[in-house]
Amino acid sequence: MSEDHNAESVACFDKHAQRYAENYFDLRNYDRFYQALLERLPSGPVRLLDLACGAGNVAAFVRQARTDAQILCVDQSAAMLAAAQQRLPGIATEQADCRDLSAISAGFDAAAFCFGLSYFNDEDARQVLAELARLLRVDGSLLLSTISGDPVDSGPQLSSSGDRVHMFYRQPETIAAWLNEAGFSVLRLDRIASPANASQKTVDVVILARRNSVPAD
Numbered sequence: 001m002s003e004d005h006n007a008e009s010v011a012c013f014d015k016h017a018q019r020y021a022e023n024y025f026d027l028r029n030y031d032r033f034y035q036a037l038l039e040r041l042p043s044g045p046v047r048l049l050d051l052a053c054g055a056g057n058v059a060a061f062v063r064q065a066r067t068d069a070q071i072l073c074v075d076q077s078a079a080m081l082a083a084a085q086q087r088l089p090g091i092a093t094e095q096a097d098c099r100d101l102s103a104i105s106a107g108f109d110a111a112a113f114c115f116g117l118s119y120f121n122d123e124d125a126r127q128v129l130a131e132l133a134r135l136l137r138v139d140g141s142l143l144l145s146t147i148s149g150d151p152v153d154s155g156p157q158l159s160s161s162g163d164r165v166h167m168f169y170r171q172p173e174t175i176a177a178w179l180n181e182a183g184f185s186v187l188r189l190d191r192i193a194s195p196a197n198a199s200q201k202t203v204d205v206v207i208l209a210r211r212n213s214v215p216a217d
């Protein structure tokens, strides 16, 4: 069986969850995109999934504006979920692998998948997008952000603490095409510079998409 690079990355996030939360939880760089997702939420009771939630940045933004929202934070790292619970007392969490979300009931009005895609190889990345399409209701909204780059630069990277994370880079057009394949329509796609305190300087891609009524062939 081939090595699961993703498991190694999750172990690194688990080990450094508190530091990650301290560095990124208060970052305001993505608020305008979180706001765009918020504005697409229908009035009345809503369900939102924060997938690969980390310390729960999207969940926090949505919760302060929509106190009625039913939010589920999902991550494979128990320490990240603990960091999310510490910052968002009472938030619902579930430890699960993004590639298999069969334990989670479908029908979400919206989902966020922020900065998770680059820890998956192409096959697994497409699997995660298919899982998101399955969990969102028709016309539901998806906010996806990710580091972009040239696929040839993909590979292991050593963090300052010496831990290894395997990064998979891809171009925005590839991600948009995969979203279409999975049953989404891309509503807008933005390219922005990575935050000043990011471990590497990259171009981030932020996509707002809508779940189609008819699954793509």
Ligand SMILES: C[S@@+](CC[C@H](N)C(=O)[O-])C[C@H]1O[C@@H](n2cnc3c(N)ncnc32)[C@H](O)[C@@H]1O
Pocket (backbone or CB within 6 Å): 006, 009, 010, 013, 014, 024, 051, 052, 053, 054, 055, 056, 057, 074, 075, 076, 077, 080, 096, 097, 098, 099, 113, 114, 115, 116, 119
């Ligand atoms: C860069 S952090 C992003 C956290 C948060 N979404 C944000 O925008 O700040 C990536 C997160 O993806 C999670 N992750 C990576 N692989 C995963 C998997 N297979 N299943 C669930 N979570 C995963 C990590 O544990 C980590 O919390």
